[in-house]
Amino acid sequence: MTHRLHTSSVSQTPSYGLRVETSDGFLTFNLAPCNAGLYVERTRIRSGVDSLTQGMLFRSDEAFAQWCEADRLRMDHPLAFANLRRRGCELLTGRH
16 A cells, blocks of 8 residues: 655735645635635645635634534645644634
């Protein structure tokens, strides 16, 4: 059984507060703080030819953390999800 090391990156984007993505580009999360909380846009590349994008609004860091823990892809990309959770909670609580 071969294990691949999954990496991720965090960067600032002009239209969003932060972008967290896997090194292979399979998953991308754009995070933007707003008056109502934290807007998160999650894009997943499917089959290399199309993508699925979802947008969510979180009003608390607890709700955001629960959503991160519920994503089944977190086990395949643990570093990306750790960065996502940490940076998202920072944006929600104003510690960025």
